[in-house]
Amino acid sequence: MSFRLTYATMFNPPEAMHERFEAAMARVSADLGRRHELFINGEDRPAANHAQRRSPIDSALSLGEFALANAGDVDSAMRAAHAAFPAWRALPVAERARLMRKVGDLMEERVYDIAAALTLEVGKNRMEALGEAQETVDFFHYYADDYEQNAGYDRPLPNDPLEGTVSRNRSVMRPHGVWVVIAPFNFPFALAGGPVAAALVTGNTVVVKAASDTPWSGRLLADCIRDAGLPPGVFNYVSGSGREVGEALAQHPLTAGITFTGSVGVGMQLLRQMAGGAYPRPCIAEMGGKNPCIVTENADLERAATGIVRSAFGMGGQKCSALSRLYVHDSVADQLIGLLRGKIEAIRIGDARSRENWLGPVINDSAYGNYAHYMQQLQSDGATVVAGGRQLRDGDLARGYYVEPVLAEADLAHPLWKQEMFLPIVMLHRYRDREHAMRLANDTDMGLTAGFYGGSDEVPWFQDRIEAGVTYANRPQGATTGAWPGYQPFGGWKGSGSTGKAIASFYYLQQYLREQSRTVVE
Numbered sequence: 001m002s003f004r005l006t007y008a009t010m011f012n013p014p015e016a017m018h019e020r021f022e023a024a025m026a027r028v029s030a031d032l033g034r035r036h037e038l039f040i041n042g043e044d045r046p047a048a049n050h051a052q053r054r055s056p057i058d059s060a061l062s063l064g065e066f067a068l069a070n071a072g073d074v075d076s077a078m079r080a081a082h083a084a085f086p087a088w089r090a091l092p093v094a095e096r097a098r099l100m101r102k103v104g105d106l107m108e109e110r111v112y113d114i115a116a117a118l119t120l121e122v123g124k125n126r127m128e129a130l131g132e133a134q135e136t137v138d139f140f141h142y143y144a145d146d147y148e149q150n151a152g153y154d155r156p157l158p159n160d161p162l163e164g165t166v167s168r169n170r171s172v173m174r175p176h177g178v179w180v181v182i183a184p185f186n187f188p189f190a191l192a193g194g195p196v197a198a199a200l201v202t203g204n205t206v207v208v209k210a211a212s213d214t215p216w217s218g219r220l221l222a223d224c225i226r227d228a229g230l231p232p233g234v235f236n237y238v239s240g241s242g243r244e245v246g247e248a249l250a251q252h253p254l255t256a257g258i259t260f261t262g263s264v265g266v267g268m269q270l271l272r273q274m275a276g277g278a279y280p281r282p283c284i285a286e287m288g289g290k291n292p293c294i295v296t297e298n299a300d301l302e303r304a305a306t307g308i309v310r311s312a313f314g315m316g317g318q319k320c321s322a323l324s325r326l327y328v329h330d331s332v333a334d335q336l337i338g339l340l341r342g343k344i345e346a347i348r349i350g351d352a353r354s355r356e357n358w359l360g361p362v363i364n365d366s367a368y369g370n371y372a373h374y375m376q377q378l379q380s381d382g383a384t385v386v387a388g389g390r391q392l393r394d395g396d397l398a399r400g401y402y403v404e405p406v407l408a409e410a411d412l413a414h415p416l417w418k419q420e421m422f423l424p425i426v427m428l429h430r431y432r433d434r435e436h437a438m439r440l441a442n443d444t445d446m447g448l449t450a451g452f453y454g455g456s457d458e459v460p461w462f463q464d465r466i467e468a469g470v471t472y473a474n475r476p477q478g479a480t481t482g483a484w485p486g487y488q489p490f491g492g493w494k495g496s497g498s499t500g501k502a503i504a505s506f507y508y509l510q511q512y513l514r515e516q517s518r519t520v521v522e
């Protein structure tokens with residue numbers, strides 16, 4: 001297949017992709033219900049407690065029993081990673097890069113099975129699931145290539161200008177030690193796998209924690225790494241709640257650094273914690289979004305409507321990059337709303353395993369309840385709900401968490417303009433003055449992604465003024481979503497990210513390293 005899958009190309013996949021996905025879904029479904037343990041020091045670690053997990057697609061569908069780590073398991077994982085660190089960091093750059101590529105290759109062989117599991121565990125549609133699995137493959141290759149191309153950031157410097165003495169200088173970048181990776185539920189494979197690849201290739205050892213809703217994805221990552229033959233202890237996998245396992249990892253004395261991806265509240269707590277010990281420890285926190293899109297009177301409205309619907313409602317709005325605030329020039333607002341309404345009505349909602357359904361369920365009962373709460377807030381505060389608003393309970397849908405995509409016109413004072421909902425709800429405001437629209441777009445503590453539809457001569461205005469780490473102009477593939485490693489570096493400004501450096505960018509790997517200046521006089 002010459003087709004190259006990315007989030008930008010996933011809308012027109014070849015038929016063979018569907019066939020392979022369906023075969024994988026049959027294979028994976030036939031194997032549901034097993035027990036999945038932790039992976040510590042190169043082997044399965046049976047846990048004292050397990051939780052049965054059910055699919056958000058259908059609560060009658062049991063995915064299996066998944067280990068819940070306790071404080072002792074966390075300590076074992078941290079000690080194993082600590083013991084493995086000296087030998088792992090001593091490996092040549094090329095050897096660690098080779099092993100990362102091997103993990104990527106193995107993962108690529110399993111990409112359809114992993115995607116089937118992601119559909120079952122998260123409820124995302126097949127193309128989103130395949131995209132996530134393939135994106136993770138790409139992270140392993142991208143970071144291996146990047147680290148090698150930079151020769152492990154080992155740079156000779158000029159000798160000191162001394163008469164009669166040779167004083168040689170060098171800058172080297174060295175790993176920190178045990179790196180903890182804490183992943184969110186929505187991209188549980190890619191946003192565990194990406195940071196894991198970065199931490200490992202740079203010579204750190206890793207303990208990764210999956211989100212409570214998505215332990216299966218974490219375990220599938222562990223299987224790929226185990227089968228690639230990494231030395232015991234270099235990579236360890238634990239699962240369990242944030243409050244117990246996440247906090248135990250963050251507070252562990254052997255934790256040298258953390259990559260956290262998740263909500264602003266938890267991210268800020270971890271940042272403070274990592275800055276608050278005897279000395280500061282690095283914490284890369286990739287956090288939430290409240291992503292805007294501005295549509296001017298010069299926009300191609302058909303293109304805008306396509307990109308808006310994909311980004312506001314794809315994966316039920318459960319993307320940090322999801323579009324949630326729409327600012328539309330008054331003169332084109334009615335026309336755009338008409339186009340959006342038509343596209344929203346055409347969305348097929350249902351069992352995410354089925355090819356025809358573009359929109360699956362939201363992740364859990366709590367998200368389902370939040371949807372009802374936000375709808376009630378919008379309606380009671382006088383918002384105009386242009387489309388959607390119902391939880392779907394007819395027939396089989398009653399066994400999952402299915403909701404309609406929502407487009408609502410709301411007063412600018414409404415509190416939901418400020419709050420990340422993480423659901424398929426987009427709010428719209430009609431503006432008259434372009435500068436005012438920009439001020440509104442920037443009037444948030446977050447700054448992850450932003451979209452723009454307008455004249456090509458207006459694009460520099462948008463790019464120059466918008467406060468966001470990832471920007472898209474006139475993109476039908478997604479107004480605010482769909483970054484792919486190697487094409488769009490992905491990271492947030494303000495409360496959306498702690499470092500100002502994006503994942504899969506030129507500046508990412510250095511964050512897993514600390515510089516040592518080396519001067520030797522002969």
Ligand SMILES: NC(=O)c1ccc[n+]([C@@H]2O[C@H](COP(=O)([O-])OP(=O)(O)OC[C@H]3O[C@@H](n4cnc5c(N)ncnc54)[C@H](O)[C@@H]3O)[C@@H](O)[C@H]2O)c1
Pocket residue numbers: 182183184185186187191209210211212240241242243245246247250261262263264266267269286287288289319320321420422448492496497
């Ligand atoms: N910026 C990005 O790249 C990016 C990508 C994906 C998701 N997100 C954000 O993630 C959020 C959705 O994911 P979520 O609901 O899984 O987020 P979350 O913050 O609830 O959980 C994320 C992870 O942190 C763990 N955790 C929770 N409390 C913890 C604590 N006290 N100490 C340590 N770990 C703890 C969770 O168990 C989970 O593994 C949204 O806000 C979304 O915008 C951001």
Ligand SMILES: N[C@@H](CCC=O)C(=O)O
Pocket residue numbers: 007186187318319320321480481482483484490
């Ligand atoms: N990388 C994904 C978002 C990941 C966050 O949830 C995108 O670009 O849409």
